[in-house]
Amino acid sequence: MPSPFRLRATALTTTALLLSALATGCGDDGGTDEDLTAQKLSWKDCPAPSQAEGGGSAPSPLPDGQRWQCATMKAPLDWNHPKGDTIGIALIRAEASGDPSRRIGSLVFNFGGPGGSGVSTLPAFGTDYDTLRTRYDLVSFDPRGVGRSAGVKCENDQQLDAYFQQDSTPDDAAERTGLLDNTKEFNAACDKNSEKVLPHVRTTDAARDMDLMRQVLGDTKLHYFGISYGTELGGVYAHLFPKNVGRAVFDAVVDPTQTSEQGALGQARGFQLALDNYAEDCTSKIEDCPVGDTPQDVKDRIAKLLKDLDAKPLPGILPRQLTQSAAITGIAQALYSKDFWEFLTEGLEQAYDGDGRILLLLSDSMNGRSENGEYSNIAAAGVAINCSDDKPRYSPGYVEGRLPEFRAASPLFGDFLAWSMVGCTDWAVPGAADHPDVSAPGAPPILVVGNTGDPATPYEGARKMVDALGDGVGVELTYKGQGHGAYGSKDKCVQTAVDGYLLDGKVPASGTICA
Template sequence: MRPSRIRTALAATALLPALLVACGGGSRDGNLLAQKLDWKDCPAPSEAQGGGNPPSPLPGGGTWQCATMEAPLDWSNPKGDTLGIALIRARASGDPGKRIGSLIFNFGGPGGSGVTSLPAFAGDYAKLRTRYDLVSFDPRGVGRSDPVKCKSNAQLDEYFQQDATPDNSAERAQLVNRTKQFNAACEKNSGRTLPHVRTTDAARDMDLMRQVLGDSKLHYFGISYGTELGGVYAHLFPKHVGRAVFDGVVDPTKDPEQSALGQAKGFQLALDNFADDCTSKIEECPIGDTSQDVKNRIAKLLKDLDKKPIPGIFPRQLTQTDATNGIAQSLYSKDFWEYLTAGLEEAYDGDGKILMLLSDSMNGRNQNGEYSNIIPANIAINCADEKPRYTVDDIQRKLPTFRAASPLFGDFLAWGMLSCTNWAVPGAADHPEVSAPGAAPILVVGNTGDPATPYEGARRMVDALGKGVGVELTYKGQGHGAYDSKDKCVQNAVNAYLLDGKVPTAGAVCS
């Protein structure tokens, strides 16, 4: 299963429980712009959102509120069938006279539940809440918004343990067959939704959301895939863009192959940095004597697991695929490097629990064995967006290039490009259209050590948005995204723009 631009919010909360859900009602009179949102206390999250408990009260005793907004199922037929878009908000905490409006968040994926993620990160956005209602949502196909469903929890356990990096013709045939079966299950269980989960559909939902919330402009904070969604919105509705921030930026100029290759390089860079960090410390690195030794031992572990898995979380075994997935998950944030070190130590001793826990988090599995729908939604949105369809022969031709980019992640990301094989819906385009002439300035934040959305994507997003729109800010750091790194320079620049409209100098650097 390819990580392809996946799991922003999930990655940043790898070892945290999921938190919440949406509820409420909309207008049934056919005039969706006139609907009144029925905000209520948020119930416990649905399984598709990740399960768990309702969100904790806000500081000062405020509560999270949830509602459901009706949107057209098919935006080409806006008076036809509708679906519900789950929303969550925290009302602005400051002087009502200084309130700017709503600040809408998308934490990425595609496939991540914003209704779950916003409470998990709310502490990071306390200053922004002084002048904004903080709002997020489950995009269509995600969480409580008509979620894409493919297989049962037990079937997903088996599916995620398949060999995702086949070494011979039999393994290749098995991977293709299981991919076809998975995609057929998605069509069987969610055929109504699959044609209508493109990023352009979600962007149109956001413009309806803006109007229903009573805002003349869309104030927006997009992270990872959320930057692509924000760019598509800006292209469709340039005059409606208010103050917007893109963090952890998807390169909008790349097709799926180029994106996967960029991720291979990005994750390899993050692994190199992890290994350098471990072996450069005063105390002894427990997983290798040198940076290259660390990477050699990881490569040997994965090779051994391909032949013989080790015990993971009973009754499942830690496979090569699980271990690779878990390692990738831990590279999304420097905060998780200690878990990767501990997981490798245990795995070298024959215990795969920590690496499997990390892999489970990447796949949206909780400790009760229940899966959120982040992976089915991720595949559905990517396959509806992305026109190319790759074959086994295509992948085999491209493997040398991917292996050169990353000896450890190259095969994994290359074979992941098969995920849209026999998908029920054709893809829309080779890459998203984000040109937005006439839009207000958009602050584009790139992280030089980002594994999932490599730094170069920020500059390309700025160029693609068009002259006078994108304003680039560089963060010299590690992990996916910049604002949630807690770097004061980044946070001050973002806060100054969103709260006071102060646009940073183009090309500014935080280190």
């Protein structure tokens, strides 16, 4: 599966609850079908998220009593034939809380993935954006192929249980054949169950949906907050519609110049850095680190655990076991946020005692599996979007030749991320390009926020995004911290800069550093 380590905003929240319970086109500025731009949205109280969106309860009102409202926007299935079949794009909003005369418009969020449901994620973090809501309606959506927006369907829950427990780091010919066969079966199921929508879930399609959304919401400009993959989507939008860009923030920035192989290698380095930082943090505390005496000892013990799991999985959440691949995924999930390092410590302690439940719960969170055994479509949608976007197709022989460099980048994550490159090999739809085009001459300033300790979107991607956007467009802000993303860290310097830009149009000096 390509890019297996994706942003899991709602998943992180869900994991916290589960673990607590357990422990206790440049210049294209228009041209949509007139009937679709004139459509009126019917906003109603939001229902409970669908299983494809992650399930759970209907979103609770915000502390001031404001209720979340949901609607469905019609968009062309095929943007090359805008007057043909349509699909529904699920939207959610919380209306602005401040003086109506000072309302700027809508602020549209994409929280990443690709494959993440904005309809289920925005309410989980809505209070984090209270300051921004004073002048904006907060809006998010399920991008096409995701959740309730013509969601991609691949394998069923039972098949996915087996798929995510497979050996994703093959050591011999038989294991390699097993991985390739399972990947081929997964991709064939996507084609069989979602044949109509698969050719139309590229990031360029989602960007065109956002411009239609801008018009339907009644905004002259698109004001936007993109996180992780949402920065790539925002960059593609800026390329296609530079004159329609309003105030835009890119946080946890995807490097738009990389191929999928380079992205996987960058993630290997990023997650290794996060693991190094975790090990250093744990062993530098006054009390003894329960998972190692020194940073190297922590990493050596984890490596031994993974080697042992490759030979003999641990009991997990019956009837499932904690396999080597599930443990790698669970560790990666915990590295997304420093707030979750304590769960990684608990999970490792538990695993060393022969119990794999916490690490398996973390892995479930990464893969979109709920406590009742049902999966969201985040994995299916992520594969569909990535494989439609990314042109390269990598052979097993090519991956084997690249293993030494991946292992040098990360002894722990290297093999897993290298083998993820075969995920698109048998995909039914050809990929669009080697990497996205985000050049946006004529666009206004876009605030690009990079985090030096980000595991999933390494810090270097922010500078690459600034350069690719073009002169006078990208404005770089650096946060010296840990975790995936900067604004959500609650760092006062970052939030002051972002809020000042979005609310008052104050563009920070490019190169500003928040330490």
